[in-house]
Every structure is written in C-alpha cells, then in structure tokens.
Amino acid sequence: MSSDKLYSENHIAIDSTARTPHSQRLNEDMESRAAAEHGAKVSVTIDSHTMEVPIRTTVLDAAKKVNVRIPTLCFHPDLCIAGVCRICVVEIEGQRTLQTACSYPITETIKVSTSTPKVRRARRHILDLMLSEHYGECYSCVRNNNCELQSLAKEYGVDFYRFGHVQKPRVDIDRSSYSVMRDMNKCILCRRCVRTCIDLQEVGVLEAAHRGSETEICTFMNKPLSDVICINCGQCINRCPTGALRANDPSDDIWNAIDNPNKHVIIQTAPSPRAAIGEAFNLRPGTSVTKELNTALRRCGFDRVFDTNFAADLTILEEGTELLLRLKKALVDKDTSVAFPQFTSCSPGWVKYLEHFYPEYIPNLSTAKSPQQMFGAVMKTYYAQKHSIHPTNIVTVALMPCSAKKFECNRPEMADSGFKDIDYGLTTREMAQMIQEAGIDLPALPGSGFDEPFGEASGAGLIFGATGGVMEAALRTVVEVVTGLKAEQVFENLIIEPVRGFEGIKYMELKIPQVGPVPALLKNHKIQTWDFLKGVTLKIAVAHGTANARHVMEDIKAGGKFSECHFIEFMACPGGCLGGGGQPSPTSPEIRAARAKAIYAEDESLDIRKSHENPHVLQIYKEFLTEGPCGHKSHKLLHTGYINRGKAIV
Amino acid sequence: MLETDRLRLSQEIEDLAAKHDFQREGLLPILQAIKNKHNHISDFAMQEVARLLAIHPVEVYGVVSFYSFLSTKQQGHFVIRLCRTISCDLLDKEAVACQLENELGIKFGETTKDGRFSLFWANCLGMCDQGPAMLINDYVFTQVTAEKVFDILECCRKSFGTYAFEGKDNISCFTPVKSNIQSDKSTGVLLELEPDKALKKALEYGPEKIVETIKISGLKGRGGAGFPTHIKWELAAKVKSNKKYVVCNADEGEPGTFKDRVLLSDYSHVMLEGMTIAGLVIGAKKGIIYLRGEYSYLLKNLKKAIDTRHSNNLLGNNILGDKDFSFDIDIRLGSGAYICGEETALIESLEGQRGEPRNRPPFPVDTGYNDHPTIVNNVETFAMVAHIIAKGPSWLKRAGTEKSSGTKLFSVSGNCKRPGIYEMPYGITINELLILVGGEEAKAVQVGGASGRCVPRSEFDHLIAYEDIPTGGSIIVFNNNTDMLGVAENFLQFFNEESCGQCTPCRIGNTKLLESVKMLKKGQCSIRYLRELQSLGETMQLSSKCGLGQSAPNAFLSITKHFTDEILGRNKQILEVQ
Numbered sequence A: 001m002s003s004d005k006l007y008s009e010n011h012i013a014i015d016s017t018a019r020t021p022h023s024q025r026l027n028e029d030m031e032s033r034a035a036a037e038h039g040a041k042v043s044v045t046i047d048s049h050t051m052e053v054p055i056r057t058t059v060l061d062a063a064k065k066v067n068v069r070i071p072t073l074c075f076h077p078d079l080c081i082a083g084v085c086r087i088c089v090v091e092i093e094g095q096r097t098l099q100t101a102c103s104y105p106i107t108e109t110i111k112v113s114t115s116t117p118k119v120r121r122a123r124r125h126i127l128d129l130m131l132s133e134h135y136g137e138c139y140s141c142v143r144n145n146n147c148e149l150q151s152l153a154k155e156y157g158v159d160f161y162r163f164g165h166v167q168k169p170r171v172d173i174d175r176s177s178y179s180v181m182r183d184m185n186k187c188i189l190c191r192r193c194v195r196t197c198i199d200l201q202e203v204g205v206l207e208a209a210h211r212g213s214e215t216e217i218c219t220f221m222n223k224p225l226s227d228v229i230c231i232n233c234g235q236c237i238n239r240c241p242t243g244a245l246r247a248n249d250p251s252d253d254i255w256n257a258i259d260n261p262n263k264h265v266i267i268q269t270a271p272s273p274r275a276a277i278g279e280a281f282n283l284r285p286g287t288s289v290t291k292e293l294n295t296a297l298r299r300c301g302f303d304r305v306f307d308t309n310f311a312a313d314l315t316i317l318e319e320g321t322e323l324l325l326r327l328k329k330a331l332v333d334k335d336t337s338v339a340f341p342q343f344t345s346c347s348p349g350w351v352k353y354l355e356h357f358y359p360e361y362i363p364n365l366s367t368a369k370s371p372q373q374m375f376g377a378v379m380k381t382y383y384a385q386k387h388s389i390h391p392t393n394i395v396t397v398a399l400m401p402c403s404a405k406k407f408e409c410n411r412p413e414m415a416d417s418g419f420k421d422i423d424y425g426l427t428t429r430e431m432a433q434m435i436q437e438a439g440i441d442l443p444a445l446p447g448s449g450f451d452e453p454f455g456e457a458s459g460a461g462l463i464f465g466a467t468g469g470v471m472e473a474a475l476r477t478v479v480e481v482v483t484g485l486k487a488e489q490v491f492e493n494l495i496i497e498p499v500r501g502f503e504g505i506k507y508m509e510l511k512i513p514q515v516g517p518v519p520a521l522l523k524n525h526k527i528q529t530w531d532f533l534k535g536v537t538l539k540i541a542v543a544h545g546t547a548n549a550r551h552v553m554e555d556i557k558a559g560g561k562f563s564e565c566h567f568i569e570f571m572a573c574p575g576g577c578l579g580g581g582g583q584p585s586p587t588s589p590e591i592r593a594a595r596a597k598a599i600y601a602e603d604e605s606l607d608i609r610k611s612h613e614n615p616h617v618l619q620i621y622k623e624f625l626t627e628g629p630c631g632h633k634s635h636k637l638l639h640t641g642y643i644n645r646g647k648a649i650v
Numbered sequence B: 001m002l003e004t005d006r007l008r009l010s011q012e013i014e015d016l017a018a019k020h021d022f023q024r025e026g027l028l029p030i031l032q033a034i035k036n037k038h039n040h041i042s043d044f045a046m047q048e049v050a051r052l053l054a055i056h057p058v059e060v061y062g063v064v065s066f067y068s069f070l071s072t073k074q075q076g077h078f079v080i081r082l083c084r085t086i087s088c089d090l091l092d093k094e095a096v097a098c099q100l101e102n103e104l105g106i107k108f109g110e111t112t113k114d115g116r117f118s119l120f121w122a123n124c125l126g127m128c129d130q131g132p133a134m135l136i137n138d139y140v141f142t143q144v145t146a147e148k149v150f151d152i153l154e155c156c157r158k159s160f161g162t163y164a165f166e167g168k169d170n171i172s173c174f175t176p177v178k179s180n181i182q183s184d185k186s187t188g189v190l191l192e193l194e195p196d197k198a199l200k201k202a203l204e205y206g207p208e209k210i211v212e213t214i215k216i217s218g219l220k221g222r223g224g225a226g227f228p229t230h231i232k233w234e235l236a237a238k239v240k241s242n243k244k245y246v247v248c249n250a251d252e253g254e255p256g257t258f259k260d261r262v263l264l265s266d267y268s269h270v271m272l273e274g275m276t277i278a279g280l281v282i283g284a285k286k287g288i289i290y291l292r293g294e295y296s297y298l299l300k301n302l303k304k305a306i307d308t309r310h311s312n313n314l315l316g317n318n319i320l321g322d323k324d325f326s327f328d329i330d331i332r333l334g335s336g337a338y339i340c341g342e343e344t345a346l347i348e349s350l351e352g353q354r355g356e357p358r359n360r361p362p363f364p365v366d367t368g369y370n371d372h373p374t375i376v377n378n379v380e381t382f383a384m385v386a387h388i389i390a391k392g393p394s395w396l397k398r399a400g401t402e403k404s405s406g407t408k409l410f411s412v413s414g415n416c417k418r419p420g421i422y423e424m425p426y427g428i429t430i431n432e433l434l435i436l437v438g439g440e441e442a443k444a445v446q447v448g449g450a451s452g453r454c455v456p457r458s459e460f461d462h463l464i465a466y467e468d469i470p471t472g473g474s475i476i477v478f479n480n481n482t483d484m485l486g487v488a489e490n491f492l493q494f495f496n497e498e499s500c501g502q503c504t505p506c507r508i509g510n511t512k513l514l515e516s517v518k519m520l521k522k523g524q525c526s527i528r529y530l531r532e533l534q535s536l537g538e539t540m541q542l543s544s545k546c547g548l549g550q551s552a553p554n555a556f557l558s559i560t561k562h563f564t565d566e567i568l569g570r571n572k573q574i575l576e577v578q
C-alpha cells in the first residue's frame, strides 16, 4: 500500500514575534520589503570583501558570509532583534555615528568597516562598562568556560577593570523556583530572556522594569519566580549569555546519595541528553554518545543505568489506549462528555502552561504521566518488589533535557508509589558537570549497554526527543493495533514525514482503511471490534514552543480546524525535548536540527522501532500491570490528575 | 481588598479598556486614569488591565515602572513634585525643598502617614524662567519660595478633594504661569495669524506646492535635530498606505526649554493649522498631539482650541468644504518621561509600550505609529509651517543665515536679569543674546539644554545656528558663582534618571560619568581616569542607540574641557569641614 494515499499534511508557520515591541524588532520599511519580495540585491563592502546580498540582509549576516567575525551579545538567532548591547557596532562610511551590525538592514550600497580604531575602542568601552556592573566571580559560576561575556572579555584582551568592578552582590539570588534560579547580579540586560519568554514562549514572566540606571529584568512586581506564572521551560536559561539564569542544581544531593552505601541509586536517561551531552565535551552537535554515557554513569557510581525510553514505550501504550478508549466512548457509546482532541501530557512545561492559561481544557489532557514519572512509579513498586529493595532505599534520578522536569517530580501528586516517584530531575548540563567533576573524559570512554530489565527500548521511545516524535511513536502503534497492517506497510521505513521537522505547527490527516482484530492486551476494556474506526479520518496536529501551542489553543477555542483534531502533541520547548531548557548552551536552529538528526538516525539503526514490540513492556503487563494498559493498576500508578491554576498572580 | 471593591475596580477598568477598543494603544491612558483616581495602580488593577488588553501582567508592570507619574505604591492625595533641574536649582530650589520636608515631616520619595501628601523630585517642569517650580497633581506653582510653602500646603490641607485649587487662582501663594515673552512679537512665529489663512492657501496650493514652498523657505526642524522639514514630509507623502499619522511632539522636556509651552498656550491655533496642513500634504486623516504630562494643565485650552476649529470647519470632515480632505486631532498625555520626546520612543509610548527608542532604519516616515507612515514634528515647526504657507516661500529667509533660515524661539533662564522667551534670528551670537537678556556677567552658557554644549566665555562670539552651535532653544546662563561641577552633576543625574536604560553605553556610561563628577567634587579623581572618561564620553556619542545617549556626555565633555582649573584639585579637607 502506498503511503501518500493514506495521509495528507499541512505545515503552518506562525510569526511569533507579533507581540514584540517595535523597539526590539527589525522593522521592515515598506519600500525595501517590496524590493526584497522581488529578489532585489544590493552590493555591500565589508572590510576588504565586496559582495552582492539580498536587500535587507543585515550587516551581521553579510559579514558572516565572508567570515568576518562581529561580536554579539543581545543578538540571538531564535529571537527578534534588540540592538541594545551595542557590542556589535561597526563603522559605515558617511555615517556620523557607529551602527549596530545586528540591526542594520542593507538597503543601499554601503561600505562597512568592522575593525577601525573607533570601533575597537567603542567595543572595549562597552565591554568594560558591562564588566563594571557585572558581579563576575567566574570560578564560582555555572557558566565558567561557556560564557559569552567571559569569552568576549578574553577576546578583547580585558586585563583590568577600566571602570571599576562590583565587589559585592547587589541583590539576592532568587532560588524560589524548583527549576530556574535567577542571579540578577550577573545580568547584562541583553533582554534575550525577555524576548524568549514573551515572544518565543508567550508565557510572559520576564520584562524590563524601571528605567535609566535602575533598569532591571523583573517578574511581575518583582515577585519570586515561584509566585508568578512560570512554566519552568528553561528556554530563558538556554538563551542567557551569562550565568544570570541557571537551573536549580541537585547534583550535591545526588553525590550524597551515591556516596551512601545504603542507597540504591538508579538513573534513567532520556534520549535528548544523549544526543547533546557531547556538546559539553566539545563534540560536534548531533553526536550521540548513548553508550559512552552509560559507562560514564556507572563510573560516577550510579547503581543502575536504565533507559527512559522503556517508560516512553509504556507511555505510548497507555496514552494510545486512552485515545482509543476515548474514540470508542464517543463513537460507540455516543458519550458526548468525552473531551477531544486529546492532548499529550509528557511535557511538564506544556502541562503547566495549560493549567494556567487554558484550565478549561484539562479534561483534554491525557491522564498518562510522562515517561519520567511512569518510570519512577515502576521503579519504586515493580522493580523494588522484584529485587527486594525497600523503596525508601531507592533513589531515582532522571537525566532529562528539561528544567520543568524538576518541577514535575516535585508535584505533590507524583507519589503514587507511596513514595516520591522521582527524587531528582537532573539536566544534561548538570550531568556533564558531574561527569567532569568525577574526572571522566566522556568521549574517550568505551561504550556499554543499559542495565536490564529496563535497558531495551524501541526506536519509538527514542524519537520522543524531537517535536512530532510522540505523535510518530503513537501512530506507529495505533495504526498497527487498529488496522492489523504492519506499520511499515503504511509508513515507508516507519518514517512519518508530516510530523517531522521544525515548522511551528504540523497537521496531518490519516484515513483508517481497514480494521484488524482487537489485540489480547486490551481484552479488559471489552472492545469487541474496531469496526467503529473503519473509514474514520484521524486528524492530528503537532505544536512545539508554547507560542505555537497558544495559537492552536486559540484556534480550538474559536472552533477552528484544530478543534476537529483527535490527538495533538504539544511540547513546551521549540524543537521538542532536544531543545529543552536543560540542554547545553548555546542553542540555535542549526544545533537543534543536528540533535534531531542524531535521534532519527539512531531510531533507524534499531531493531525494535514500535513501542508495543518492546519485550520488557509486554513483560510488565504480563507480570505486574496485569489488567493491561489503562487498567486499574495502571490508573493508580501511571496516570495522574491536573490542577486548575489559572492566571491570577497573588 | 474586599470582593465588592474588586468587582467595582474590575468594572471600572473594563469600561476604560472598552473606550480604547481593548487595544494596547490604550494602555497609557488607562493606567493614567487608574492612577489619578486611586493614587496608585495595584497588583490587581495591573492584572485586570493585562487581561482586558490580552497582554501579560509583567508587560503592564514594565510600563508602569517606566513612567515616573505612574506608581504601584499608594501615593498621597496631593502629589508634590518639585523641579530639581538646573534652572530651578540656580533659583534656590533647595530652600523650598528643605521647607517642604520640614512642613510635611517626610523626606523626598515618601508619603505622609495620613496619606495626604507625597513628595517627589521632578525633572524640568518647563517653568525655568519663573522657578523654582512645583507641581501639585496637575497644578503648577511657579516662583515658589520657602515662605510660600506653608500657605500652599495649608490650602491643600483645608480642601477635601484633590482639586484644591480649582478656581482659586487668586490665592496669595499662587503665581500664575506667565508666558514671559521678552522680545517683540513681530519677527516670526509669534506674529498674529488669522485662524484659516494658511489653510486656505494650502488647499489652493495642494501637497506638492506646499512641500516646494517649505523647501524654498529652508525650514529645518525646530525640535533640536534640525532635519529639513520638507524632506520628511515628502518621504511620508510618497509612501502608499491607507493610514498615516501626523504627530506633534509637545513633550518638551529638555532642561531649560519652555517655548513650546508658550506656543501651546498662546498660539495653539497656529500649531493646529500647521498640523492640518501636514495632514493635507502626507495624506493623513489623523493627528496626535503628544503632550507631556507636566503640561496637563494646558489640556483644557488645547481641547477648546480644537473644538473651535471643528466648529469653524477647520478640522473634521470636508475641511473648508473640500470633500476630499478630512483631518482630526487627538491629544495624548505623557507620563513623566523625557525620553518620550525622542520621536521613536514617542511612538512606542503612543503604542502603549515603554518609551524605548527603536532601531533605525527604518524611520517613522515609513514605519511609524502602528506600522503606518508617521511624521513627528516639533510644536514650533508646525507653527512655522503655517506662517510660511500664509506668507510665502521667501518670508522665512528674511532672517537667519544661509544654512539656518528664519528666526528661532529661545527659552532663556538661569543667571540673567530678563529670563523668558526671545524670538531672534538664527546667527545671533551668544554675546548679543546675553546683552539682550541681561546676562553680560555670564561665565558660561549652556546652549541646547542638558544635551547641549556648555560654552565658555571665550567662545561667546560663536553663532547660534545649525552650522555653529545648534539648539532646540534652551539657553541657560551661568554666572561666576556657579559651580560648574554642580552643573555637570545636575545634568548627569538627569540623564541617569531619564535614559530609557535600554543600551549599555548610555545606561552604564552615564552612571560612570556621574560617579566621576562626584569624585571630582571630592578631589578624588586622577587625571588619567578623567581622560578615560572623556574617551568614554566619545564612545557614548558614537555608539548609543538614540540621541539621548549620544548627547548625554556633551555637557560633561565641554565642562571638563573648558573648566579644568575649576574642577581639578579640589581640596578634600575643605569639603569635609563644610
């Protein structure tokens, strides 16, 4: 059967900078915008290079083309232009003042010099000014050696503080959040976090407040982060050029647990960190180090190293079954109270976003816990029993690309095992730090596999890391379970192209051509036949980054196209987990694309690529969750509820 | 807060938001209304505003904290703002300040326990020729003395509402604001002009001929930057767009400038006529006057002037019977932010944002208010246009120099016998001007306000003109008793408070310059460091994002250059004893 008969796709690009103040946008004047649309080119000379560039190219982009390096700080490829740090100034012939390369669109022939005495002096002054107000204590700073400010200081040969230097921190560090710590003593007011939080994520936690020398980045009324509506996505951390924003680091506690002989310390690793942690060891983005990491974790002293993908597979079975049950209720039982579309619930940033901004849609959220939490619940029950370890002696650590996972594991309801399901959420960055601290050179290590019994997982669980991955994994299973066809017959090489890629919102329709027998695993739900699904067109969508999610939600509210979907995957972070707020800095579209490539390549190299074919998953349903997916025990351990948080800040 | 209070406030905000179609442009007026009524903008109010305008609460907070007339903290019924800028400083505002603190029993920045009075500093209130000046709510008090303070406060105490002074212009402590025009009124923009003369002529001419006329006249912007007016208008006229805007920049905030105030109060119809002509030229249907919050007392008269023009068919639909020409003018109030005089910051402010200047290019003539082509001109520029159209292309050229045609309004204050408004031709030397104003004793003159240059006696033969020493009109005279470091400190304090804080060179640079002036005052600054800062000043001029940062170091640089004898080697001990 040819695949293109079965499904159609549709990608929607959203301009998520629409809410940005103009002062922070690269405005487009009408004349040159029109010229740009007609492919007009313009000649520009940058130092000794003369070239033709499309009209409206910025000086910065033009300079990159000829490998002329212009330093930047407030510029970020994911964000709109700010033009506030002024470090990128260049001299343009005939202009009285210096111009900022990042914000200057070339609309006529100009001659740019990037390293004149004026430029060098100005950059050095600007840098010196920043350093004069920056509480720089590099050796006690998370960003030591990976800090844009620090590198610039080195590049510009800063060897004394021309305009003095602050000796004492000015303000207290905000440690209130489970996920994000703010140390405004290190802030250089580049406003990348503001643009991230308002434009890219549309959460709107951070904004510049006051003015003049009093200007600072604030939350609403300068309240602690835990008191305002922050979804803990950590995207601001990834884009901060300095150590002003960082994740709340539990590694000291984890070391203590490791050093305690009575504790059985288990770590689960998610797919995205494995595709990115190499970056912290100077490997090229997109180098997957799964096997080396396993070795490193054992050397660090973890007692067991498991694969989160096992739980991802479990999630697919639970969440997929939930979807089928909802469909049955709606189509067979004609129960109008069933909420559609069903939303994925594995991104804790997204979940909190929905709880705050669209609480009326909580019934749409899948009740399935995220893989991280499912894993924890299984560890402290099934695994504990099986290995006769008392759950209080088990310490569960989750290596995640995500800062919101730190919040998630601390949600009070996440203790269905009778204990805290997951004790610590650890980010990729913090893990890299622990490995370095242990004196381990990750890239040089021999590889090794995961520990059994949760060591083998499917490629479906793996691709959870990329936007569209959950949907792809779910479809591989649902299609096979329902149609009785092999998923390979429907999707060539098991690749579901329409849900892949970084377009903000992806939409797909899939017609169910035939139905097969109901598998034994679902016998408890008393479904006799899939006939009710025959000929049904499944409509699904994928959105990543909460700005895109917001767009979909507004459309659903208005009764638009997305309200007719059956299943929608939402990820809080742009790019999905691989672009998570716990991943190594920096981040950019290219870096995220490289990580995605690594994940998809690994999927294709695996034998098992469908969740329901994971033998360990099948085993756990046989031995432990005997009523099958969405059964009583699953419900108790693997599903959860949500809180209507609302938008009020008190 | 009680639930019923909440509901009431919520309803009130909803009504306000509805007036502005729930659009973000309405943010500032909404916040102003809440502040005026409740003396602060509460957490709850900010969140309600955010909800209704579909923006984030933190964005509202960002805006509230930006403007000095808005406040999240509860302020008194009477908010007293005493001008601390240089001209009032020279007129001994310190004595008034001291007396205010004594009478109220609070310090600046505080509110009395009974919640009646709050005391703040203000930056230039535009009453420099009749200082010390003070604002109580919307009401301006000029020539305040320490002695008058008690009477003024008594007057407040005895009243119940906030409008203690309504209709009490004759109270003894009150000195009405004077226009104080010292030169004769027959030279230029101060001439009488019939309310429709220019407009009739303009309709006869049509856009192209109007631009041509302005071009021949050589008119350059009177707001300070001196950009040729006809080019700006022509550019805006050329862009195709269904909406265009004419904005009158009445945010006059440059220390020592008050000529726009006089034009707005005595010559408003000339300015309105100029705006209407601009609308005709660029094809705009809407004009907006951005009036600084400090001048809100002028609001009533301005509205009246607009109404009068409406009833005379000089504004509104089918102006003077021309069926293709409709133009209307709205007034928007600022909220205490000097930077909003910068044209792109002004537009941001109109859009309900923090007043942060934009990246340029592109320019407002192309992408201005709400992305539509917009021209921003100074009050005096618009008034000049009306005269030029009425009197023909060569009228302006009668006076002035080759490159700076016509006359200019000067706002003169400081140590001189006859402060006030002077209209003089461009090309007048500082010496000549000083003789006119009775400031022959001057040791230095600050031309162009805080962002201008401090000219020492040795350069008094220079011309005031675009080609020599340009100015938006502010002239502040310093005599021999003036401590030039004090002047520099005052200006730098001003910039530290009034910079938008967006970009590094201006935000931190100004802090460093201010620090060094304080060091100099204590005799603690090495010449090496001083030179470093002078070089920093040049960096600020070159690399700041907008005109504020680019001109903020001017005064510092000229003072440290010309008055080395006076500023170096100050004796620490003497200061300590003092």
Ligand SMILES: Cc1cc2nc3c(=O)[nH]c(=O)nc-3n(C[C@H](O)[C@H](O)[C@H](O)COP(=O)(O)O)c2cc1C
Residues within 6 Å of the ligand: B220, B221, B222, B223, B224, B225, B226, B227, B229, B249, B250, B251, B252, B253, B254, B338, B339, B340, B341, B342, B343, B344, B376, B377, B378, B379, B381, B382, B546, B547, B548
């Ligand atoms: C910090 C700053 C403050 C300004 N304040 C004013 C002002 O109060 N009034 C004004 O007309 N122009 C002001 N300007 C100049 C305006 O940006 C703009 O150039 C002017 O309104 C253009 O009008 P014109 O061409 O008629 O002079 C200011 C500029 C800067 C940089």
Ligand code: SF4
Residues within 6 Å of the ligand: A134, A135, A136, A137, A138, A139, A141, A142, A143, A144, A145, A147, A148, A149, A150, A186, A242, A243, A244
């Ligand atoms: S933020 Fe960068 S420069 Fe500052 S202390 Fe940390 S590493 Fe050093």
Ligand code: SF4
Residues within 6 Å of the ligand: A180, A196, A197, A201, A203, A204, A205, A206, A229, A230, A231, A232, A233, A234, A235, A236, A237
């Ligand atoms: S973690 Fe996410 S929601 Fe919270 S401040 Fe950062 S970007 Fe905003």
Ligand code: SF4
Residues within 6 Å of the ligand: A186, A187, A188, A189, A190, A191, A192, A193, A194, A217, A236, A239, A240, A241, A242, A244, A245
């Ligand atoms: S916290 Fe970081 S990203 Fe935000 S403004 Fe400060 S330095 Fe920039």
Ligand code: SF4
Residues within 6 Å of the ligand: B339, B356, B357, B498, B499, B500, B501, B502, B503, B504, B506, B507, B544, B545, B546, B547, B548, B549, B550
């Ligand atoms: S120069 Fe000053 S006022 Fe202008 S944008 Fe920069 S910080 Fe703001």
Ligand code: FES
Residues within 6 Å of the ligand: A071, A072, A073, A074, A075, A082, A083, A084, A085, A086, A087, A088, A089, A100, A101, A102, A103
């Ligand atoms: S990188 Fe261009 S101004 Fe900051």
